Amino acid sequence: MNDFIIPSDLIERKTYTDRIEPFIRKPVVKALTGQRRTGKSYVLYQVMARILREDPGAKIIYINKEDVRFDFIRNYSDLVRYIKSETEKQQPGYIFIDEIQEIAEFEKAVRSLLLDSRNDIYITGSNARLLSGELATMLGGRSVEFRISSLSYREFLEFHRLDDNDESFDRYALYGGLPFLVNLKFNDEVVFEYLRNIYNTIVLRDVVYRHRLRNIYFLEQLIRFLADNAGSLFSAKSISDFLKAQKVMIPHNQVQAYVGYLSDAFLVQGVMRYDIPGKRIFETGEKYYFSDMGIRNVIAGYKPGDRAKLVESIVFNELLCRGYDVTTGWKGSHEIDFVAVKDNETKYIQVALVLENEQTINREFGNLLEIKDNYPKMVISNDAGYRNTVNGVEHVNLRAFLLGNSI
Numbered sequence: 001m002n003d004f005i006i007p008s009d010l011i012e013r014k015t016y017t018d019r020i021e022p023f024i025r026k027p028v029v030k031a032l033t034g035q036r037r038t039g040k041s042y043v044l045y046q047v048m049a050r051i052l053r054e055d056p057g058a059k060i061i062y063i064n065k066e067d068v069r070f071d072f073i074r075n076y077s078d079l080v081r082y083i084k085s086e087t088e089k090q091q092p093g094y095i096f097i098d099e100i101q102e103i104a105e106f107e108k109a110v111r112s113l114l115l116d117s118r119n120d121i122y123i124t125g126s127n128a129r130l131l132s133g134e135l136a137t138m139l140g141g142r143s144v145e146f147r148i149s150s151l152s153y154r155e156f157l158e159f160h161r162l163d164d165n166d167e168s169f170d171r172y173a174l175y176g177g178l179p180f181l182v183n184l185k186f187n188d189e190v191v192f193e194y195l196r197n198i199y200n201t202i203v204l205r206d207v208v209y210r211h212r213l214r215n216i217y218f219l220e221q222l223i224r225f226l227a228d229n230a231g232s233l234f235s236a237k238s239i240s241d242f243l244k245a246q247k248v249m250i251p252h253n254q255v256q257a258y259v260g261y262l263s264d265a266f267l268v269q270g271v272m273r274y275d276i277p278g279k280r281i282f283e284t285g286e287k288y289y290f291s292d293m294g295i296r297n298v299i300a301g302y303k304p305g306d307r308a309k310l311v312e313s314i315v316f317n318e319l320l321c322r323g324y325d326v327t328t329g330w331k332g333s334h335e336i337d338f339v340a341v342k343d344n345e346t347k348y349i350q351v352a353l354v355l356e357n358e359q360t361i362n363r364e365f366g367n368l369l370e371i372k373d374n375y376p377k378m379v380i381s382n383d384a385g386y387r388n389t390v391n392g393v394e395h396v397n398l399r400a401f402l403l404g405n406s407i
Contacts, residue, residue: 176294
C-alpha cells in the first residue's frame with residue numbers, strides 16, 4: 001500500500017522545512033496546519049526527502065486521506081491496525097498522515113502511536129483546532145504546530161521564475177499564492193476557475209459539512225461581507241446589524257459562531273485589538289484578513305479601489321509567515337495597523353498604499369510617534385523614493401519588505 005513516490009520537481013519551502021528539521025526524530029507530534037491547497041502535503045514530501053537523504057533505508061509510512069486507496073481507514077482503530085501492519089520490528093517508523101481530521105477519533109490513535117518511542121509522527125489538517133481540545137489534553141505538550149501558508153511574495157517569484165517588479169507584484173496581488181498555480185497559465189479565466197473550486201471545497205467540506213450548517217445563504221453573505229471589508233474593524237454585532245439592513249436577520253452570537261468556523265478552516269484570520277498603554281486585549285472588535293488574496297478576489301472581485309486592502313492583507317500574511325503574533329494596536333483614538341511580537345520583541349507597523357500627501361504622511365508616521373516606548377516602528381508603503389526615516393520611524397518599501405530586506 002505504501003508505494004508512494006516523492007515528486008521529483010519539488011521546490012523546497014525552506015521557511016518551513018528549516019523550522020521542522022530540529023524536531024525530526026524527536027518524540028513530539030509534528031502538526032502541519034493550514035488552508036486547503038497551501039502545500040502541506042508537499043512540505044511533508046520535503047521532510048521525507050530530508051529523512052531519506054540522511055537515512056536511505058528509513059521506513060516511511062504515508063497515509064493520504066484524500067487518496068481513495070485509504071478509504072478503509074475510517075477511525076482510530078483502523079489507523080492503528082494499518083500502521084502496526086506496516087511497521088517492521090526493531091525499525092523506527094516515520095509516520096506521515098495527511099488530512100488526519102478525516103479519521104474519526106484520530107486523537108486516540110496519535111496518543112497510542114506516540115507511546116512507542118520509535119515512531120516519528122507527522123500529521124496535517126485543514127482545521128485550526130487540530131491541536132486543541134482532546135488531542136492537546138492527550139498529548140500533554142508533546143506536540144509542535146507549524147502553520148503552512150500560501151506562498152509568500154518571495155516564494156511566488158521563485159516558484160514562477162519571475163523577477164521582482166511591479167508586474168510580478170500585481171500578479172501576486174491578483175492571483176494569490178496557492179502553489180498549484182505554477183501549473184497554470186496567468187490567465188484570469190483559468191486561474192479564477194481553479195480558485196473558485198478551491199473556495200467551494202473549503203466552504204462545503206471544512207465549514208458546511210464539518211459543522212452541519214443549514215443557513216448557506218447567510219454563510220455566503222457573511223463571507224462576501226468579510227471579503228469586501230478585509231482589514232476593517234468591526235464586531236459580530238456590527239456585522240449582524242449590517243446584514244439586517246440587507247434583510248438577512250441573524251443574531252450576533254450566530255454571526256460570531258460562523259466567523260469562528262471560517263477562521264477554523266483558515267479561510268480568514270481574525271486579529272484582536274490591543275490596548276498599547278494598558279498592555280491588554282480588548283474583548284470586542286476585530287479585523288479579518290483572507291489567507292489567500294486570490295480566493296479573496298474570487299469572492300469580492302479585483303477592483304482598483306481595493307488595492308490598499310490587498311496590500312495591508314499581504315503584509316499581515318507575511319508577518320504570520322515569519323512567525324509573528326499579530327494584533328492591531330490602539331492608543332486612545334489612534335490605530336496602529338499591526339503590533340507584531342516574536343521572541344518577546346515588539347514591532348509597530350503602519351501600512352499605506354502610497355504616501356501621497358502631507359495628511360497621509362502625518363497620519364501614518366504621527367500615530368507611531370505617539371508611542372513612546374523604544375520598540376522599532378516602521379511605515380510600509382509602495383513608495384520607492386521616500387525618506388528612510390522620519391523622527392526615528394523607519395520607512396520601508398513594500399516589495400523590499402516582502403523580499404525580507406527588513407524586519
